[in-house]
Amino acid sequence: MTPIRPLSAPPISARIKLLDAAHQVVRRKGYAATSVDEICAAAGVSKGAFFHHFASKEALGVAAAEQWTNRAAPMFEFPPHTKLADPLDRFLGHIDFRFAMLEGPVADFTCFVGTMLQESFATSDPIRVACDASISAYCERLAVDIQQALDLYDTTHAVTALGLARHTQAVLQGAFIMAKAKNDPEIARDSVAHLKQYIEMLFKRGETK
Amino acid sequence: MTPIRPLSAPPISARIKLLDAAHQVVRRKGYAATSVDEICAAAGVSKGAFFHHFASKEALGVAAAEQWTNRAAPMFEFPPHTKLADPLDRFLGHIDFRFAMLEGPVADFTCFVGTMLQESFATSDPIRVACDASISAYCERLAVDIQQALDLYDTTHAVTALGLARHTQAVLQGAFIMAKAKNDPEIARDSVAHLKQYIEMLFKRGETK
DNA sequence: TGACTCCAACCGACCAGTTGGTATGTTTAC
C-alpha cells in the first residue's frame, strides 16, 4: 500500500500529483464518473504509477479525502483573521473568509469530500469514514474558537460549540449545492450571509458576560 | 422522446416505475454509479422498455428531476400545518415538517436533485437545468408564505422572501450531506433546529407591524 | 572513485467484465 518513508523525506511526486488531480477532476465530474485513466492523464502519470501508489480506485478516494484535510488546515493558520485576539472576531472572520472564497468557477471552491459523500456514503464505507473524518476535523477545529466565544460572550440561546460548527459546515455544503444548481457562486454567498447574520444575532455583539 | 398523450390519461406504467426506481437507486448510489440495467431491474422492466420511454440515460435524469418536483408538491398541500391562518406558523410548520422527515435510512429522506447536481452540474447542462428548476420551484413556493410573514411581522433585518427560502433549502441540502457523512440523521436535525431558531429570531414572534 | 546490487518508482500493453445504446422482434390496447 502506502510506501513507508520518513515524514521528513520529500513527498513522492506522482502520489501527490494523483491526489491533486483527483481533487480537481472529481470536484468537476464526481467520483464514479471519473475514471482512473482520467486522473492519471490529469496528473500526467501512467496507470502503472497509479496502481503502484494505490491498491484501488477506492484506496485513492480514501487517501484523497485525508489529503483534503491537510489542504484545509492552512485555512486556520495563515489568513489575517486567525491572529485576532477576540474569539468571536476569529469566528466571524472565518465566515468572511469562506464567503470571499465563493467566486470564480464553481468546481474551484466546492468541497471534495462533500462531493464524494453524495456518491459513496452507501456504497463505500471506507470512503464515507474518510470523508467524515475530514469534515469532523474541520468542525472540531472551528469549534475551538466558537467555544471561546461562548465562554466570553452572553448568549441565552441553546447552542453548543460543536453544534454551531457543524451547522456552519452544513450551510457551506448546502451553499455549494445551490451554486451548482445555478452554476453561479452568488446564491451561495447569500446563504453564507444568512449564516453570518444568525451568528451575530446569537452572540448579541458587545454584551460580554 | 416522451410519447405525446393527454394529461388526463392514466400514466404509462413502465415510465413511472422507471422514474420511481431512478429516485430510489440514484439517491443511494449516485447518478453515474447507477447503471441503466440496475434501474430497469429495480423497476422490474426490460431495457427495451427503458429506451422506449427515454432516449438516453441523460433524458431519464432530466425526466426524473421533473418528476421529483411533482413528488414534492404534496408537501405544500396535505400536511396539517399548510392550513394554518398565520403565514409564519405555516413557514415554521414547514420547517418542523422537514425536521420530522429526517429519520430512518439516510437514502430515504435525501434529495434526488441535490444528489444529481453534485455529479452533473458540470457534465450535463440539461440535467443541471432540470435540477435547478426543481429546486427553484420549491423555493418559490416556500417564498409565498415567507413573503406573507414578512408583510405581517416586524423584522429589522435584511431579508427577502426568496433569499430566506433559498437559505432554507441550502440548510436542508447541507444537512443531508452531514447525515451522509455520519450515516445518521441526527446531525441533520441539529442543523435544521439551528435554522428554525434563526427564523424565530428574525421574526421576533408576537411583534406585528 | 567506480563497478555492483537492490528496490521503490514508474511504464504501458493487455484482460475480463460492464457500460450505454441498438436492432429486431413480439405483445397489447383501441
Next chain:
DNA sequence: GTAAACATACCAACTGGTCGGTTGGAGTCA
C-alpha cells in the same frame, strides 16, 4: 389493423485492475 408498449439478443467502447518489464538513485565494498 395499426401503432404504441414492451422484450431479448447483441455490440463497440470503456472500466478497473494486472503483469512483466525498465529506470534511476541510494547503499556497499574494493
